[in-house]
Amino acid sequence: MSNEKIVEIRKLSKTIGKKQIIKDLNLDLHKGEITGFLGPNGAGKTTTIRMMVGLMKPSQGDIVIGGKSIRTDFEESIEKVGVIVENPEMYKFMSGYKNLLHFARMHKGVTKARIDEVIQQVGMQNRIKEKVGSYSLGMRQRLGLAQALLNNPEFLILDEPTNGLDPAGIREFRMYLRKVARENDVAIFVSSHLLSEIELLCDRIAIIQNGELIDIKNVNEHQQSRYYIEAKPAEQAKQVLEEIGFTVHPHENGYLIDTEAEHIPGAIKLLTAAGVDLYAVQPHRTTLEDQFLEMTGGGEIAQAHTK
C-alpha cells in the first residue's frame, strides 16, 4: 500500500431545491486501499457517488481525482476512474463484446487486446458474443466489472456492487477486488448496505448520516479484547468474577468481561472451584453492525440489512 492520495473530496455540498443533501463533506482516498461507504438509506451515499462520477454536479466544493478537478477538467479527472453504479445496465440488444467495444471507444488507448484481456480476467470468453439480454444477473455483474476495468483504472467506484449476486459470486467478487487493490495499487470506494460484506472487504470505512461524514475508521483496528462467559448460577458467577477484579457487563444469557486471553484459564479455575457450572467461554468481537448501529442510532439500516 503506497498510501499515495488519489482522490480528494473537498467541502462537497449538494443542495436540491431547498434541501441540503450533502453537507460539507471531506474525504481522502489512497492508492491500494479499499474504503467502504456506509450509511442509512437516504443518508446521501448515492448522491455523493454520483457527484464523484459526473452524473450530478456539486453545488459547492470539489472532487479532485489524480490532481484534476471534476468541475473544471472533467475529461482528465475521470480518465483513470472505473465505475459500477448499481446494477450495470448494458445495451441488451447487443452482444457483451459489442458493449465492451462501445465503452472502450470512449476511453483513450484501450486496444482490442485489452478488451480480450479483460474478458479473460472476468472469465466470460465463452459467452461474450451472445446478446446481453440472454445473460444471468451474475454474468451481467461480471460484464459490469469488465467495463469498469477496461481503462486500467487507478480508482474504482462501486455503488452496491454485490446486489443480486449469490454468496459464491460475492466471495469471488470480493477476492477479485482485493487482488486488484493490492496488485494494481488501485484505490477502491465501495458503497453498500451489506455491513458484513463491507467488513470483510474494506480496509477503512467512512460512515455518512444525514449528509454528513460522522466517522472514518480502520477496520482491523485493535479492539478491546472481550470474553463472553455463560455460567450457572449466574449471580454467583458474577460475584466470583467481580471479586477477581473484572468489570462485568450482562450480555444475552451471560456476561462480558474486558480481559486478555492469559487471564482466562485462571478465571475458569476460580469459577469451577466456586462450584459454578460453565456453559460457554468464548472471545467476543463487536461486529461492525453493532458499532454502526451504535453510531447512527439504529433504525433504518436494520431494515436495509434484512432486505
Added chain:
Amino acid sequence: MLKLIQNEWMKLWSKKATWIMAVLLIVILLANAGITKWIESTSPAPESDWQEMATMDMMMYQDQLQNSDMAPAQQEYYEGQAAIAEYRLANDAAPFKIESLQQQVLDGHMMLSLVTLFTVIVGAGIVAAEFSQGTIKMLLTRPVNRWKILTSKYITTMLFGLVFAILTFVSIALFSWIFFGTGDGVFLVWNGSEVVEGSYWAEALKLSALSLASTWMIGTFAFMLGTVFRSSSLAIGVSIFLMFVGVQLVFLLQDFEIVKYYLFTHTDLTQFYTGFMPISDITMTMSLIVLAVYFLIFMLISYWTFSKRDVTA
C-alpha cells in the same frame, strides 16, 4: 468524435426496429410502384393527347399570371411553365408520362415525408432510450464531455435521415425502372429567358435536397423533445402531430403577420420551385434565416438541458 458517432451508429443498427424501418420503407415504395403499375394495366387512362393537356395548362398558367397578388418566385414559375408548354406545342416535344422512370424520379421528393417520419422516431429515441434503459449512467461516466455525446447523437440522427433519403431515391429509381422502364419525353426548363433541355436527375436531386429541410427541422425538433423530456413516445407523438397539424395552421394564421415567423410556413423549401405558396410574401432567403433561427433555438435547449441535468434515476 468519429468513434462516438461509430458507437451511436452501431447501437442504432443493432436494434431490430431500425431494420424494420428500412424494410418498411422499401416495401412501401415497392407497393407504391406496384399499385401505380396495376392501375395503369387494369384501367388504362384513355390515350391522353398531351398536346391537348399542354394547351390547357398554358391557358391555366397564363390565367394565373393575371393574378397580381403573387410572389416573384411564383410568378417566375408560372411564366416558365407557360413558356415550356408553348415550346412543347411548337416543337412537338412531349413530356414524360406519369408511368415512367423519369417522372417517378422527379416526383420522388414527395415520398420523403416517410423519411421524416422515421427520422423523428430515431431522433426522439436516441437520447430518451439511454434514460429508459438506464444505460445513461454508463455513458456519462466516461471521460467524454456531455456536449460531445449529444453532438454524436445528433449527427447520427441526421446521418440516418440522409441514408434513408438516399435509400428512398434509389428505391424509387430502381422500382420504377423495373415496373415502367424509361419513357419517351423531353425534360424542359425555363432558364429565365428561354426554354432549354435540362437534366431530370439534377432537378430531382434539387427538389429532394430542398425537401430534406423539412426532415432536418422536424427531426431536430423531435431530438430536442426526446432530450428534454426523456420520453421517446411523447417526443414522437408531439412531433408527428405537429408534422401534420403544423402545416394546416399556416392556413389558419395566414391573415396574421406572425405567420411569416412561423416554422411550418418555411419548412417546405420546394414551394419556391413548384408554384404552390400558401404565404406569398416570403422569399427563399427569409425561409433559410427563419429555419436557422429555429434550429439554433432547438439546439440551445437540447444542449442546455442535457449538460445541466443531474442524472438521478
